Amino acid sequence: MKRIYELRYLLLFLCLIIIVGVELKHLESSSAETVSESSSTDEFSYYMDRVDAVFSDLQCFPVVKEEAEGIYPVSYDDSWGAERTYGGERTHEGCDLMAVSNERGKYKVCSMTDGVVKNIGWLEQGGWRIGIESDSGIYYYYAHLDSYEKAFEKGERVVAGQILGRMGDSGYGKEPGTKGNFAVHLHVGIYITDLTGKERAINPYWYLKQLEI
Numbered sequence: 401m402k403r404i405y406e407l408r409y410l411l412l413f414l415c416l417i418i419i420v421g422v423e424l425k426h427l428e429s430s431s432a433e434t435v436s437e438s439s440s441t442d443e444f445s446y447y448m449d450r451v452d453a454v455f456s457d458l459q460c461f462p463v464v465k466e467e468a469e470g471i472y473p474v475s476y477d478d479s480w481g482a483e484r485t486y487g488g489e490r491t492h493e494g495c496d497l498m499a500v501s502n503e504r505g506k507y508k509v510c511s512m513t514d515g516v517v518k519n520i521g522w523l524e525q526g527g528w529r530i531g532i533e534s535d536s537g538i539y540y541y542y543a544h545l546d547s548y549e550k551a552f553e554k555g556e557r558v559v560a561g562q563i564l565g566r567m568g569d570s571g572y573g574k575e576p577g578t579k580g581n582f583a584v585h586l587h588v589g590i591y592i593t594d595l596t597g598k599e600r601a602i603n604p605y606w607y608l609k610q611l612e613i
């Protein structure tokens with residue numbers, strides 16, 4: 401009789417261990433779910449905040465209207481992610497505003513935002529480029545210029561609508577000043593910093609469409 405009781409207690413004890421073990425495992429996995437859910441919510445709000453910051457930064461279209469016609473002298477499509485081969489296989493990380501008349505130095509390029517000059521000078525792919533960082537930390541990149549409006553210094557403050565230079569076809573060459581390898585256009589890039597601190601391009605197309613209005 402005593403042996404039967406001992407066996408019953410042993411079985412009960414084993415059952416308790418199993419139940420507690422299963423419960424602990426369940427608690428562990430549900431807290432892991434909560435952590436990943438909250439981190440994806442944080443990530444979502446972070447990127448929503450960045451998207452809002454771009455909207456707040458942008459004040460004007462990056463090409464000045466032609467006085468006579470009163471229209472922006474460019475045409476453009478959503479070429480985000482299109483294939484590019486110069487400098488290796490890559491995808492297009494911006495939007496190309498193609499000049500209606502293929503003349504270098506004719507159309508004025510202006511800053512879409514307030515900010516400071518972060519980068520200026522020659523880039524093999526971007527040609528004569530200028531990069532403006534807004535106060536909210538978004539980076540706006542203008543490439544393939546024919547010339548600069550003036551000798552900008554890094555750290556210099558610019559305001560939205562300020563003329564940065566003239567639209568051109570510079571770039572696609574190691575030699576500074578290489579021109580003529582493609583049609584005259586302005587390449588516009590918008591870069592945000594992701595949660596790991598890495599720079600990421602976002603598609604400027606719909607922002608530009610909005611600015612046109």
Ligand SMILES: [Zn+2]
Nearest residue numbers: 494495496587
């Ligand atoms: Zn481009």
